[in-house]
Amino acid sequence: MHTLTRDEAVTRANLVRVDGYDIELDLTAARTSTEFGSTTRVRFSLREPAAILAPGEGGPATFAEVKPVSAHLVRLNGRALDPAALDGNRLPLTGLGPSNELTVTATMRYSNTGEGLHRFTDPEDDEVYLYAQTFLDDAQRMFACFDQPDLKAPVRLTVLAPPDWVVRANGAGRQTAPGRWEFTETPPLATYFVTVVAGPYHVIEDSHDGIPLGLLCRRSLAPYLDADAAEIFDVTRACLDRYHELFADRYPFGTYDQAFVPEFNAGAMENPGCVTFRDEFVYRSAVTDTERELRAVVIAHEMAHMWFGDLVTMRWWDDLWLNESFAEYMGYRVTAEATRFTQAWTSFAVGRKSWGYAADQRPSTHPVAPPDVTDTALALLNFDGISYAKGASVLRQLVAWVGDEAFLTGLRAYFTSNAYGNATLADLLTALSEASGRDLAGWAELWLRREQVNTLRPQVTVDAHGRYQQVAVVQTAPQAYPTLRPHRLGIGIYGPADGAGGGAGAEAGRLLLVNDGDLTYAKVRFTPDDLAALPAVLPRMADPLARAVIWAAAADATRDAQWPAADYLALAASALPSETQLAVFEDALRFARATALTRYLAPSARPAAGARLHAACLRALADAGPGSGRQLSAARGVIGCSGPGEVDGLAAWLAGQDVPAGLLIDPELRWTLLHRLVVLGRAGETEIAAEGRRDRSARAAEHAARARAAIADAAAKARAWEMIVADDSASARLIGATAEGFWQPEQGDLTAAYVPRYFEQMPAMTARRTPHAARQIATFAYPQYAVSAGTLRDADALLDRGGLDLVLRRVIVDATDELRRAVRARA
Numbered sequence: 001m002h003t004l005t006r007d008e009a010v011t012r013a014n015l016v017r018v019d020g021y022d023i024e025l026d027l028t029a030a031r032t033s034t035e036f037g038s039t040t041r042v043r044f045s046l047r048e049p050a051a052i053l054a055p056g057e058g059g060p061a062t063f064a065e066v067k068p069v070s071a072h073l074v075r076l077n078g079r080a081l082d083p084a085a086l087d088g089n090r091l092p093l094t095g096l097g098p099s100n101e102l103t104v105t106a107t108m109r110y111s112n113t114g115e116g117l118h119r120f121t122d123p124e125d126d127e128v129y130l131y132a133q134t135f136l137d138d139a140q141r142m143f144a145c146f147d148q149p150d151l152k153a154p155v156r157l158t159v160l161a162p163p164d165w166v167v168r169a170n171g172a173g174r175q176t177a178p179g180r181w182e183f184t185e186t187p188p189l190a191t192y193f194v195t196v197v198a199g200p201y202h203v204i205e206d207s208h209d210g211i212p213l214g215l216l217c218r219r220s221l222a223p224y225l226d227a228d229a230a231e232i233f234d235v236t237r238a239c240l241d242r243y244h245e246l247f248a249d250r251y252p253f254g255t256y257d258q259a260f261v262p263e264f265n266a267g268a269m270e271n272p273g274c275v276t277f278r279d280e281f282v283y284r285s286a287v288t289d290t291e292r293e294l295r296a297v298v299i300a301h302e303m304a305h306m307w308f309g310d311l312v313t314m315r316w317w318d319d320l321w322l323n324e325s326f327a328e329y330m331g332y333r334v335t336a337e338a339t340r341f342t343q344a345w346t347s348f349a350v351g352r353k354s355w356g357y358a359a360d361q362r363p364s365t366h367p368v369a370p371p372d373v374t375d376t377a378l379a380l381l382n383f384d385g386i387s388y389a390k391g392a393s394v395l396r397q398l399v400a401w402v403g404d405e406a407f408l409t410g411l412r413a414y415f416t417s418n419a420y421g422n423a424t425l426a427d428l429l430t431a432l433s434e435a436s437g438r439d440l441a442g443w444a445e446l447w448l449r450r451e452q453v454n455t456l457r458p459q460v461t462v463d464a465h466g467r468y469q470q471v472a473v474v475q476t477a478p479q480a481y482p483t484l485r486p487h488r489l490g491i492g493i494y495g496p497a498d499g500a501g502g503g504a505g506a507e508a509g510r511l512l513l514v515n516d517g518d519l520t521y522a523k524v525r526f527t528p529d530d531l532a533a534l535p536a537v538l539p540r541m542a543d544p545l546a547r548a549v550i551w552a553a554a555a556d557a558t559r560d561a562q563w564p565a566a567d568y569l570a571l572a573a574s575a576l577p578s579e580t581q582l583a584v585f586e587d588a589l590r591f592a593r594a595t596a597l598t599r600y601l602a603p604s605a606r607p608a609a610g611a612r613l614h615a616a617c618l619r620a621l622a623d624a625g626p627g628s629g630r631q632l633s634a635a636r637g638v639i640g641c642s643g644p645g646e647v648d649g650l651a652a653w654l655a656g657q658d659v660p661a662g663l664l665i666d667p668e669l670r671w672t673l674l675h676r677l678v679v680l681g682r683a684g685e686t687e688i689a690a691e692g693r694r695d696r697s698a699r700a701a702e703h704a705a706r707a708r709a710a711i712a713d714a715a716a717k718a719r720a721w722e723m724i725v726a727d728d729s730a731s732a733r734l735i736g737a738t739a740e741g742f743w744q745p746e747q748g749d750l751t752a753a754y755v756p757r758y759f760e761q762m763p764a765m766t767a768r769r770t771p772h773a774a775r776q777i778a779t780f781a782y783p784q785y786a787v788s789a790g791t792l793r794d795a796d797a798l799l800d801r802g803g804l805d806l807v808l809r810r811v812i813v814d815a816t817d818e819l820r821r822a823v824r825a826r827a
């Protein structure tokens with residue numbers, strides 16, 4: 001198969017304009033067949049009449065893409081082409097005239113990896129569900145096309161499906177005969193967001209401000225979607241209203257369906273008019289408000305894409321950040337401004353942003369706006385914390401600098417001049433520069449074109465009365481990336497009695513917080529005195545966002561081995577029980593347990609530190625209101641931090657005994673309990689199979705796969721490993737779950753032999769897999785708890801060998817960098 005290069009895309013876009021697609025998909029046999037029929041009629045013109053005179057045999061030539069099982073009929077301008085001319089995924093097109101028509105009839109294959117047209121059988125009722133994920137160049141898995149983002153064209157879709165199915169797509173559709181669905185022609189769409197959702201989906205309809213709204217999910221999830229529909233519609237309406245205010249431009253794609261679909265790889269996908277979400281967002285068990293907030297943020301994020309990305313599309317993948325950074329920024333902003341989740345930026349500060357900092361400090365770092373994305377394979381690698389979280393943080397800093405009004409005025413101009421077309425970073429900078437009256441070229445060079453992150457460190461001198469005489473913030477940069485940047489930021493002074501005050505001359509407080517308000521993107525450090533005072537000051541600080549910035553900074557210093565993991569764990573044990581902001585509680589606890597305790601701390605120190613963390617979660621649980629999110633969060637913490645001495649207590653909860661009042665031992669919490677019992681050797685195949693009979697849902701199948709891989713037994717590990725490296729029949733999601741369960745910090749001896757096997761066998765696994773599936777499996781299967789110089793040597797030996805697949809190389813470079821931090825932290 002050929003990967004499209006930027007040069008090829010530029011050449012093709014200079015030659016042709018796509019006038020429209022007529023696509024007919026035959027899904028009638030989907031219940032029993034793994035293949036479907038696809039007929040595409042695409043009309044396209046040559047851009048310059050002069051191109052007809054271009055030299056070369058047979059006149060102007062280009063190619064279309066398609067990945068069929070077999071192509072039956074190919075016609076160009078009425079003349080038959082030999083289907084055997086298909087070279088991999090490329091169909092050569094020669095002898096083109098001023099306007100052309102290509103017809104391709106082919107048999108295509110459904111996927112089980114979430115790429116292209118995914119087919120899923122619900123284990124609960126055996127119903128079959130389909131949805132298309134055509135991002136980034138997977139439209140060609142569904143229909144013949146010119147698969148690049150700047151060849152946008154209207155799409156007219158017809159779908160043949162079983163008569164009792166529901167079919168949704170980008171435009172409004174109706175059934176013209178039983179099982180025959182016709183959709184209205186769309187505005188110009190890029191191929192990567194053409195979608196179709198088909199199956200016996202449960203549908204809830206509503207409308208708002210003249211826009212028809214729909215929610216879809218599998219039938220087996222219907223009661224749970226029904227229970228939450230009011231909240232999802234509330235968020236949807238509030239976000240639509242807010243975007244209409246901010247952008248002064250109506251939602252451009254008619255209907256707005258939100259489909260919750262199975263085994264979805266990302267959080268969601270912004271297909272115009274038909275957004276797809278992972279159906280874990282339909283909650284079948286109790287969740288906390290942090291989870292509800294995340295769902296709201298994702299709804300707002302995808303809706304932002306209707307303008308950023310869908311109405312105005314990046315010309316090429318090097319401007320991926322135009323899509324993702326903006327959607328990420330707007331998603332958090334609009335959620336905080338328009339919904340009940342007013343603390344969304346706090347969650348961003350303590351959790352999401354760390355993803356950006358981590359990615360930006362790895363050897364694989366790249367600029368937010370990289371100039372060198374030369375093909376689609378490289379583009380896939382940039383779906384990381386830099387394009388999302390760092391990009392959003394940088395935009396937040398931009399707004400702090402130019403002001404909100406100039407920012408929004410610039411955006412509106414950008415939408416107006418590029419609507420239904422494509423744009424680049426230069427177009428956006430021009431619009432923002434004009435609106436703000438500032439030349440943003442220098443700003444963009446420092447913030448968007450250069451990688452890595454600065455560190456901001458306070459330096460203070462105090463007088464004899466303890467008052468600040470001088471407060472300075474010293475900025476440094478990594479040696480290899482010596483860029484310093486201008487920052488507009490807040491500085492907070494938090495005294496023992498709380499309350500922020502301001503700046504030089506104020507009475508010396510107990511803690512001086514650089515980047516209070518979290519407006520800039522930088523690593524933050526404390527003075528040594530302030531660091532020592534954290535345990536006393538932190539629990540008394542009233543502002544959750546300030547606490548979030550502090551927790552994130554403490555984790556960052558721990559990751560840099562500048563602060564001992566034991567100190568972070570001590571802070572967590574003392575301050576978490578009184579942490580009232582749920583997102584802060586959850587993220588700080590996650591870092592404490594999943595990183596500081598199980599990877600950074602010497603194994604000998606682990607039982608005592610783990611016991612203290614467990615005790616802290618018990619205290620939080622005791623203080624939590626019955627049935628509250630805080631109670632659920634604390635209970636999950638208690639389970640996760642349980643050691644071998646606590647298995648009786650866990651088994652009792654699972655049996656419904658001694659459960660704290662108000663805590664629901666529902667299906668998800670049952671699996672959480674069972675998983676921990678399996679890891680600790682108290683449960684195994686018998687219990688997993690019994691739980692699987694009790695809960696036959698798709699989620700249960702994943703939990704069971706994860707738990708089976710976690711069984712503390714050599715034969716179970718061997719079976720799980722075989723599935724990870726060699727099984728192509730199970731869906732990528734189930735194999736990913738297996739990989740997730742395989743490594744456990746408590747099972748180091750049992751799995752030691754698999755550490756070298758990972759590095760030996762991942763290249764072959766990757767070669768057999770699609771890029772997304774390979775990335776997911778290789779990431780989960782990485783031996784993250786094998787913190788030793790030996791693992792680093794194995795990893796480096798593989799990386800040095802050369803010829804490694806790009807996706808696998810990135811996974812191993814990144815995971816090994818994380819492992820190197822763990823080795824340093826232990827030293």
Ligand SMILES: [Zn+2]
Nearest residue numbers: 301323324327
């Ligand atoms: Zn996005």
